Amino acid sequence: MQEVKKYNEVELIFLLKNRDQTAFAYLYDNYSAALLGVIYKMLENRELSEDVLQEAFIKIWNNFSNYDSEKGRLFTWMLNITRNLTIDTIRSKGYKKQSKIQNSENTVNNISDNAHTAESFDALGIRKHLSLLKNEQRNIIDLAYFGGLTQEEISKSLAIPLGTVKTRMRAAIIELRKVLTN
Amino acid sequence: MNKENIISSGLLELYALELSSPEETVEVEKALQHYPEIKQELEAIEMSLESYALAHSVEPSPFLKDNILSHISQPEQENIRHLSPVGSGSEKTRIYRIPSFLKFAAAAVFILLIGSIILNFSYYNKYQNTNNELQVAQEKIRQNDQANLAMSNQLNVVSDRNARPVVLNGTPHAPDAIAKIYWMKNTGEVYVDPTNLPAVPEGKQYQLWAIVDGKPVDGGMITTEKGIYHIQKMKSFGSAQAFAITLENAGGSATPTMDQLFVISKI
Numbered sequence: 001m002q003e004v005k006k007y008n009e010v011e012l013i014f015l016l017k018n019r020d021q022t023a024f025a026y027l028y029d030n031y032s033a034a035l036l037g038v039i040y041k042m043l044e045n046r047e048l049s050e051d052v053l054q055e056a057f058i059k060i061w062n063n064f065s066n067y068d069s070e071k072g073r074l075f076t077w078m079l080n081i082t083r084n085l086t087i088d089t090i091r092s093k094g095y096k097k098q099s100k101i102q103n104s105e106n107t108v109n110n111i112s113d114n115a116h117t118a119e120s121f122d123a124l125g126i127r128k129h130l131s132l133l134k135n136e137q138r139n140i141i142d143l144a145y146f147g148g149l150t151q152e153e154i155s156k157s158l159a160i161p162l163g164t165v166k167t168r169m170r171a172a173i174i175e176l177r178k179v180l181t182n
Numbered sequence: 183m184n185k186e187n188i189i190s191s192g193l194l195e196l197y198a199l200e201l202s203s204p205e206e207t208v209e210v211e212k213a214l215q216h217y218p219e220i221k222q223e224l225e226a227i228e229m230s231l232e233s234y235a236l237a238h239s240v241e242p243s244p245f246l247k248d249n250i251l252s253h254i255s256q257p258e259q260e261n262i263r264h265l266s267p268v269g270s271g272s273e274k275t276r277i278y279r280i281p282s283f284l285k286f287a288a289a290a291v292f293i294l295l296i297g298s299i300i301l302n303f304s305y306y307n308k309y310q311n312t313n314n315e316l317q318v319a320q321e322k323i324r325q326n327d328q329a330n331l332a333m334s335n336q337l338n339v340v341s342d343r344n345a346r347p348v349v350l351n352g353t354p355h356a357p358d359a360i361a362k363i364y365w366m367k368n369t370g371e372v373y374v375d376p377t378n379l380p381a382v383p384e385g386k387q388y389q390l391w392a393i394v395d396g397k398p399v400d401g402g403m404i405t406t407e408k409g410i411y412h413i414q415k416m417k418s419f420g421s422a423q424a425f426a427i428t429l430e431n432a433g434g435s436a437t438p439t440m441d442q443l444f445v446i447s448k449i
Contacts, residue, residue, distance in 0.1 A: 021255060028247055037238035050242055054250055061254045071211055072198065073228040079235065080200045126237035141234060144199045151201050169199075170192030177230045 009074055016064050024061055031075060032057070033123075035082045041146040042086045052089055056082040087148040129179040137172035144169065183209065185217045194220070198227045336375075336413040344368045350425055350445035356380060361445045363425050370418040372425075376404050376411040379427070379444065387432045388444070392422040401425065403434045424448055 007015065007026060015023035035056060039049040060078055067077050130138070143154050155162045188194065188210070196202045197210045213220045339345060345364040352359035362375040374390055382388065390401030402416040404427070426446040428438040 021251065024254065025247070025251060028250065032247070033239035033241050034232070034235040036240040036242050038235050040240045041238055049240070050246055053242055054246060054253075057250045058253055070214060073225060073232070075232045075235075076198055076228045079231075083200070123237055123239045126233050130234070130237050141231075144196075144201055145231070145234065151196065151203075154201075166192030166196055168192075169195045170190070173195045173227055173230055176234060177226060180230055180233050 009069075013067070013069055013074060016067075019064075027060075027078075028057060031078060034075075035078065038079065038146065039082060039086050041142075042083070042148060043089065048089065052082070052086050056085050059085065083148065090148060126180065129182065130176075132179045132182075133172075133175060137175050140165075140168050140172050141176065183213075185213060185220055188213050188220055189223050194224050194227055198224060198231055332412060339364050339373045339413055342366065345373075348425060348447050350427060350447040352445055353443050355441070356444045359444045361427055363447070364413070365419070365422075370420045372401060372416040372419055373413050374404060374416050374427075375413045376427070377413075379404075379411065382406075382429065385432050386429050387434065388427050389430045389434045389438070390416050391426045391428065391438050392417075392419045393424040393426065394419065394422050396423070398426070398438050400434065400436070 007023060012023055012027065016027065032053060036049055036053045039052050039056075040046065043049050043052065056078070059081055063081070067074065071077075133141075140154065140158065143149050143157055147154070147157070149157060151162060151165050155165050158165075158168075160168065183191070183193075193202060193206055193210060197207060202210060210220075210224075214224065342364070344367045346367050348363040348365055350361040350363065359380055360378045364373040364375070365371075366373075372390075372392070376388060379388060388404040390404060391398040392401045393399075399419075399422075400417070401419070404411070404416075405414065424447055426438065427444050428435075428440070429442040429444060430439055
């Protein structure tokens with residue numbers, strides 16, 4: 001088996017700032033499935049999700065000089081680019097039409113999509129941990145992560161005061177961190 | 183907000199999810215620069231969220247990677263597409279901007295063209311002049327050839343072995359006049375040499391007569407060429423007792439005017 005080169009985050013960022021295409025391929029190999037998972041959670045349309053993923057990676061490559069490691073981790077930056085593109089897609093006219101057609105085929109899609117879902121050891125292990133989260137905690141993380149909602153929208157959606165969104169979110173993520181480190 | 187408050191408030195969680203307001207974002211970014219603990223806390227939050235995403239991974243179709251990589255490996259094309267208004271604008275000016283060496287070349291070509299036209303015109307004039315001169319020279323040669331031919335014809339007549347020379351002597355009317363006849367014994371052709379006849383007055387012409395059986399018979403009119411007499415062919419006679427030349431009105435007479443008899447011969 002060919003040895004897969006591994007980069008730490010500092011190396012990866014340095015190489016990508018210098019427009020290293022091998023580093024970019026590494027970035028894709030390591031993060032494309034996680035990003036596609038988020039897109040797919042939001043769009044529930046496989047083909048459209050892959051279109052958005054492609055768009056996202058091209059944007060990540062073209063705008064890499066904008067990334068500032070002082071403001072956050074690389075994945076967070078990539079995730080936010082991806083989520084914003086996905087939200088743009090949801091708000092576009094074409095998506096609404098397509099989602100209606102897609103809904104009638106949902107059952108079929110779900111079966112085939114399961115085959116594509118990454119069953120990597122890591123993902124499996126994390127999912128086991130996540131099952132320890134309370135529904136309430138999962139819910140608020142999902143709304144923020146996959147819902148494309150603002151603080152206000154989350155407060156409305158959960159029928160809680162705006163100020164409570166922060167504390168509820170913090171509690172949920174503290175719990176997430178706990179179950180992940182166990 | 184102090185650093186403990188920032189951490190405990192849940193602001194970092196919202197920031198990591200890009201759910202913080204613009205003001206909150208500025209506050210967090212400022213705090214990140216000053217407090218390593220805040221940076222550490224943010225990273226822990228981010229890593230947990232990263233794991234959360236990883237748990238929901240969906241493996242993309244295999245071809246997607248190649249699509250993306252081939253897309254980014256054409257940086258020039260990408261740049262042109264992104265900068266198309268600027269790119270196409272500068273391209274246009276590049277198309278219409280003529281390099282200065284080409285301008286010089288164009289000027290040089292133009293000067294050469296003008297020079298060539300002038301030379302052509304001058305050579306054409308020379309050619310025309312030369313052609314005219316050639317035609318004049320050729321005409322002269324043609325005239326000389328004609329003269330040569332005439333002269334050689336005269337010489338042929340004189341030197342022909344069958345030619346019988348007959349001398350016509352001047353009468354008392356014109357004692358200095360003299361004419362010669364070359365009479366071909368084989369063919370009967372008669373040539374006259376009127377070179378030494380006096381010049382004729384206006385409207386008059388010499389006429390040759392042959393005396394056949396005692397009677398004068400018209401032998402033809404003697405012509406001049408540009409006022410000069412040459413040996414010329416007259417009418418032929420098989421037999422004749424004498425030849426005579428009289429001065430007659432131009433065009434000739436049916437009978438000779440006897441008082442204008444200039445030369446006569448006895449055969």
